[in-house]
Amino acid sequence: DGGITQSPKYLFRKEGQNVTLSCEQNLNHDAMYWYRQDPGQGLRLIYYSQIVNDFQKGDIAEGYSVSREKKESFPLTVTSAQKNPTAFYLCASSMDGTRRTNEKLFFGSGTQLSVL
Protein backbone atom coordinates (compact mmCIF):
# COMPACT_ATOMS: atom_id res chain seq x y z
CA ASP A 1 0.00 0.00 0.00
CA GLY A 2 2.96 2.31 -0.43
CA GLY A 3 3.07 3.40 3.19
CA ILE A 4 -0.48 4.71 3.31
CA THR A 5 -2.83 3.11 5.83
CA GLN A 6 -6.57 3.50 5.72
CA SER A 7 -8.88 2.28 8.46
CA PRO A 8 -11.28 0.74 8.92
CA LYS A 9 -11.58 -1.41 5.80
CA TYR A 10 -15.37 -1.60 6.20
CA LEU A 11 -17.59 0.98 7.93
CA PHE A 12 -21.33 1.18 8.45
CA ARG A 13 -23.19 4.40 9.05
CA LYS A 14 -26.59 4.83 10.63
CA GLU A 15 -29.04 7.51 9.55
CA GLY A 16 -28.04 10.94 10.89
CA GLN A 17 -24.64 9.77 12.07
CA ASN A 18 -21.24 11.30 11.34
CA VAL A 19 -18.41 8.85 10.69
CA THR A 20 -14.69 9.43 10.32
CA LEU A 21 -12.34 7.58 7.98
CA SER A 22 -8.69 7.46 8.94
CA CYS A 23 -5.73 7.97 6.59
CA GLU A 24 -2.12 7.90 7.77
CA GLN A 25 1.05 8.03 5.66
CA ASN A 26 4.69 7.49 6.58
CA LEU A 27 6.12 8.59 3.23
CA ASN A 28 6.86 12.15 4.39
CA HIS A 29 4.61 13.42 1.59
CA ASP A 30 3.34 16.97 1.71
CA ALA A 31 0.14 16.46 -0.28
CA MET A 32 -2.80 14.23 0.61
CA TYR A 33 -6.09 13.56 -1.16
CA TRP A 34 -9.49 11.94 -0.61
CA TYR A 35 -11.34 10.35 -3.51
CA ARG A 36 -14.72 8.70 -3.76
CA GLN A 37 -15.28 5.76 -6.13
CA ASP A 38 -18.71 4.52 -7.14
CA PRO A 39 -19.19 1.25 -9.07
CA GLY A 40 -18.28 1.58 -12.74
CA GLN A 41 -17.13 5.16 -12.33
CA GLY A 42 -13.83 6.91 -12.13
CA LEU A 43 -12.52 8.52 -8.96
CA ARG A 44 -13.90 11.89 -7.90
CA LEU A 45 -11.93 14.27 -5.71
CA ILE A 46 -13.52 15.21 -2.38
CA TYR A 47 -10.81 17.27 -0.62
CA TYR A 48 -7.07 17.73 -0.90
CA SER A 49 -4.32 19.24 1.19
CA GLN A 50 -0.99 20.46 -0.11
CA ILE A 51 0.47 21.34 3.28
CA VAL A 52 -0.25 21.00 6.98
CA ASN A 53 -3.11 23.17 8.30
CA ASP A 54 -4.37 23.89 4.80
CA PHE A 55 -6.87 22.08 2.56
CA GLN A 56 -9.11 22.80 -0.42
CA LYS A 57 -12.44 21.49 -1.64
CA GLY A 58 -12.46 19.12 -4.55
CA ASP A 59 -15.31 18.49 -6.97
CA ILE A 60 -17.74 16.85 -4.51
CA ALA A 61 -16.97 18.32 -1.07
CA GLU A 62 -20.57 18.82 0.07
CA GLY A 63 -21.40 16.65 3.07
CA TYR A 64 -17.74 15.99 3.89
CA SER A 65 -15.16 17.63 6.14
CA VAL A 66 -11.41 17.14 6.68
CA SER A 67 -8.58 18.32 8.89
CA ARG A 68 -4.80 18.36 8.43
CA GLU A 69 -3.28 19.00 11.83
CA LYS A 70 -0.33 16.70 11.22
CA LYS A 71 1.65 15.97 8.05
CA GLU A 72 1.04 12.23 8.44
CA SER A 73 -2.72 12.33 8.94
CA PHE A 74 -5.69 13.46 6.84
CA PRO A 75 -8.97 12.15 8.32
CA LEU A 76 -12.24 12.45 6.40
CA THR A 77 -15.57 12.91 8.16
CA VAL A 78 -18.71 11.91 6.31
CA THR A 79 -21.45 14.02 7.85
CA SER A 80 -25.18 13.42 8.04
CA ALA A 81 -25.54 16.05 5.30
CA GLN A 82 -24.10 13.56 2.79
CA LYS A 83 -27.29 11.83 1.67
CA ASN A 84 -25.70 9.17 -0.51
CA PRO A 85 -22.53 8.14 1.32
CA THR A 86 -22.31 4.50 0.19
CA ALA A 87 -19.09 4.26 -1.81
CA PHE A 88 -15.47 3.15 -1.74
CA TYR A 89 -13.24 5.88 -0.30
CA LEU A 90 -9.60 6.14 -1.28
CA CYS A 91 -6.88 8.23 0.32
CA ALA A 92 -3.75 9.15 -1.62
CA SER A 93 -0.58 11.13 -1.17
CA SER A 94 2.15 12.69 -3.30
CA MET A 95 5.51 14.15 -2.50
CA ASP A 96 4.69 17.73 -3.45
CA GLY A 97 1.22 18.77 -4.53
CA THR A 98 2.54 21.83 -6.34
CA ARG A 99 4.79 19.95 -8.78
CA ARG A 100 2.78 19.24 -11.87
CA THR A 101 5.14 17.38 -14.17
CA ASN A 102 6.07 14.32 -12.16
CA GLU A 103 3.17 13.91 -9.80
CA LYS A 104 2.93 10.20 -8.95
CA LEU A 105 0.14 9.37 -6.56
CA PHE A 106 0.32 6.62 -3.97
CA PHE A 107 -2.94 5.13 -2.72
CA GLY A 108 -4.16 3.41 0.41
CA SER A 109 -6.21 0.21 0.25
CA GLY A 110 -9.54 1.97 0.69
CA THR A 111 -12.54 2.02 3.04
CA GLN A 112 -15.93 0.70 1.96
CA LEU A 113 -18.67 2.76 3.60
CA SER A 114 -22.23 1.47 3.66
CA VAL A 115 -25.45 2.83 5.11
CA LEU A 116 -27.43 0.68 7.54
Next chain:
Amino acid sequence: KQEVTQIPAALSVPEGENLVLNCSFTDSAIYNLQWFRQDPGKGLTSLLLIQSSQREQTSGRLNASLDKSSGRSTLYIAASQPGDSATYLCAVIFYNQGGKLIFGQGTELSVKP
Protein backbone atom coordinates in the same frame (compact mmCIF):
# COMPACT_ATOMS: atom_id res chain seq x y z
CA LYS B 1 -15.67 20.52 -19.33
CA GLN B 2 -12.41 18.58 -19.34
CA GLU B 3 -12.98 14.85 -19.28
CA VAL B 4 -11.14 11.56 -19.53
CA THR B 5 -12.82 8.62 -21.26
CA GLN B 6 -11.91 4.95 -21.41
CA ILE B 7 -13.51 2.57 -23.88
CA PRO B 8 -14.36 -0.28 -23.62
CA ALA B 9 -15.59 -0.57 -20.04
CA ALA B 10 -14.68 -4.26 -20.02
CA LEU B 11 -12.41 -6.50 -22.07
CA SER B 12 -11.84 -10.25 -22.03
CA VAL B 13 -8.90 -11.90 -23.80
CA PRO B 14 -7.24 -15.34 -23.79
CA GLU B 15 -3.91 -15.73 -22.07
CA GLY B 16 -0.89 -14.86 -24.18
CA GLU B 17 -2.55 -12.20 -26.31
CA ASN B 18 -1.09 -8.76 -26.76
CA LEU B 19 -3.70 -6.12 -26.00
CA VAL B 20 -4.26 -2.37 -26.06
CA LEU B 21 -6.30 -0.29 -23.62
CA ASN B 22 -7.46 3.15 -24.74
CA CYS B 23 -7.75 6.48 -22.99
CA SER B 24 -8.92 9.76 -24.52
CA PHE B 25 -8.97 13.26 -23.06
CA THR B 26 -10.66 16.43 -24.18
CA ASP B 27 -7.84 19.01 -23.95
CA SER B 28 -4.26 18.73 -25.12
CA ALA B 29 -3.01 21.19 -22.48
CA ILE B 30 -1.91 18.64 -19.90
CA TYR B 31 0.97 18.29 -17.44
CA ASN B 32 1.02 14.49 -17.50
CA LEU B 33 -1.00 11.30 -17.88
CA GLN B 34 -0.83 8.38 -15.50
CA TRP B 35 -1.98 4.75 -15.80
CA PHE B 36 -3.10 2.86 -12.69
CA ARG B 37 -4.07 -0.71 -11.88
CA GLN B 38 -6.81 -1.52 -9.37
CA ASP B 39 -7.54 -5.01 -8.04
CA PRO B 40 -11.08 -5.67 -6.68
CA GLY B 41 -11.66 -3.97 -3.34
CA LYS B 42 -8.15 -2.50 -3.30
CA GLY B 43 -6.46 0.82 -3.81
CA LEU B 44 -4.74 1.96 -6.99
CA THR B 45 -1.18 1.16 -7.96
CA SER B 46 0.66 3.53 -10.27
CA LEU B 47 1.95 1.72 -13.37
CA LEU B 48 3.34 4.42 -15.65
CA LEU B 49 3.49 8.20 -15.72
CA ILE B 50 4.06 10.04 -19.01
CA GLN B 51 5.01 13.67 -18.78
CA SER B 52 3.68 16.17 -21.30
CA SER B 53 7.00 16.31 -23.15
CA GLN B 54 7.27 12.52 -23.53
CA ARG B 55 5.78 10.18 -26.13
CA GLU B 56 5.95 6.89 -24.27
CA GLN B 57 7.05 5.05 -21.15
CA THR B 58 7.87 1.37 -20.69
CA SER B 59 7.94 -0.94 -17.70
CA GLY B 60 8.40 -4.64 -18.27
CA ARG B 61 5.54 -5.91 -20.45
CA LEU B 62 3.76 -2.56 -20.28
CA ASN B 63 4.16 0.29 -22.72
CA ALA B 64 2.16 3.51 -22.54
CA SER B 65 2.06 6.04 -25.34
CA LEU B 66 0.86 9.63 -25.40
CA ASP B 67 -0.39 11.67 -28.34
CA LYS B 68 -1.42 15.05 -26.97
CA SER B 69 -2.52 16.50 -30.31
CA SER B 70 -5.16 13.82 -30.74
CA GLY B 71 -5.96 13.58 -27.03
CA ARG B 72 -5.15 9.89 -26.80
CA SER B 73 -3.09 7.47 -24.77
CA THR B 74 -2.79 3.72 -25.09
CA LEU B 75 -1.56 1.11 -22.64
CA TYR B 76 -0.06 -1.89 -24.43
CA ILE B 77 0.23 -5.15 -22.48
CA ALA B 78 2.39 -7.81 -24.11
CA ALA B 79 1.86 -11.55 -23.63
CA SER B 80 -1.04 -11.13 -21.22
CA GLN B 81 -1.31 -13.36 -18.15
CA PRO B 82 -4.23 -14.20 -15.82
CA GLY B 83 -2.46 -12.13 -13.16
CA ASP B 84 -2.98 -9.06 -15.34
CA SER B 85 -6.72 -9.28 -14.68
CA ALA B 86 -7.72 -6.03 -12.97
CA THR B 87 -9.26 -2.64 -13.70
CA TYR B 88 -6.96 -0.19 -15.46
CA LEU B 89 -7.55 3.53 -15.02
CA CYS B 90 -5.94 6.46 -16.71
CA ALA B 91 -5.81 9.92 -15.19
CA VAL B 92 -4.73 13.32 -16.49
CA ILE B 93 -3.59 16.59 -14.90
CA PHE B 94 -4.93 19.40 -17.09
CA TYR B 95 -3.24 22.82 -17.02
CA ASN B 96 -6.18 24.72 -15.58
CA GLN B 97 -7.37 22.18 -13.01
CA GLY B 98 -5.13 23.30 -10.17
CA GLY B 99 -2.97 20.18 -10.24
CA LYS B 100 -5.89 17.79 -9.74
CA LEU B 101 -5.94 14.38 -11.41
CA ILE B 102 -9.03 13.75 -13.55
CA PHE B 103 -9.79 10.02 -13.83
CA GLY B 104 -11.39 7.94 -16.55
CA GLN B 105 -13.97 5.33 -15.63
CA GLY B 106 -11.55 2.45 -16.11
CA THR B 107 -11.40 -0.69 -18.26
CA GLU B 108 -11.98 -3.99 -16.48
CA LEU B 109 -9.61 -6.54 -18.01
CA SER B 110 -10.08 -10.30 -17.72
CA VAL B 111 -7.35 -12.62 -19.01
CA LYS B 112 -8.62 -16.17 -19.35
CA PRO B 113 -6.23 -19.14 -18.85
